[in-house]
Amino acid sequence: MAQLYYKYGTMNSGKSFEIIKVAHNYEEQGKQVLIYSPTIGARGNSDRVGSRVGFEREAIAVDEDTNMFENVKAQLESKGRIYCVLIDEAQFLKRHHVLELTRIVDELNIPVMAFGLKNDFQNRLFEGSYNLLVQADKIEEIKTICWYCDRKATMVIRFRDGQPVHSGEQIQIGGNEDYKPVCRKCYNKAFQSSGKE
Template sequence: MSKLYFYYSAMNAGKTTTLLQSAYNYHERGMRTRILTPMLDNRAGEGVVASRIGLKAEGLRFDRDDDLLALVDADIAVAGKLDCVLVDEAQFLTRAQVWQLTDVVDKRDIPVLAYGLRTDFRGELFEGSQYLLAWADNLDEIKTICHTGRKATMVVRV
């Protein structure tokens, strides 16, 4: 039975690196993945998911109005069986898109691994993160350290 996973952390903790490593692990075993990336994130180029350490892969861009279940179904129709969906910058998902990812898991039996920030710099939840925290089957914090050497927190105190 497939699950929806939400991996969250502070900025610069290696979320995208972890996503790309997961995709590599699937590919190494002869399995096919699809990486989804929000259209508004074009730091590495349109449709490119890249980590600060130089790893990169092509991603399928989505917009706030896109139906992610329909995108996954279209991908399967074109390229065949899909073994895993990975979502970069998952904090930018809408409530509806998180629900669509639960359908990818429940109706298509495809695991979904979503990576993103939990909160913004004020400690406020992002929409996508809010619903991933509520509906994901597994929640996992990717830990990192701040410049003080202590565990980085996701809230800036003013």
């Protein structure tokens, strides 16, 4: 029985690498998968999933108007059986996308694995994350360690000119120079020492 999985982690927890690994494992057995990536979250090309360790895979770009259920249904009709649907940067999905993912699972009986961040740099849920937490059959944390200590990272600090910031647009694409995965203690300490609680 197919299920909707939401696998979340902070930045640098290996989410995109995990997608590439899962896809490889299916395809090594001759089982076809589909990989999707929201255009807003693309590090470079929106038709690619790229991990920080250098691996890349082709992906189907998802924009705000994409109907993921209809897209998977069309792929199924043209390519034959799809064994799994993988979603990168799932925090950038809209509510309707997540509901479409539930239809892929429930009506097409295809497992869906969505990977993404849970919370933003202000510790607010993204729209996609919120809806996946509500709708997912299984939720799993992909763990990584704090940039500054040995604790598990659960939050992200955004930096501007080397200083932590607590305000700004929710979505700003960046890398290690802009964001660091941190534990709660180091997150709070960064803003206490900068006077920006």
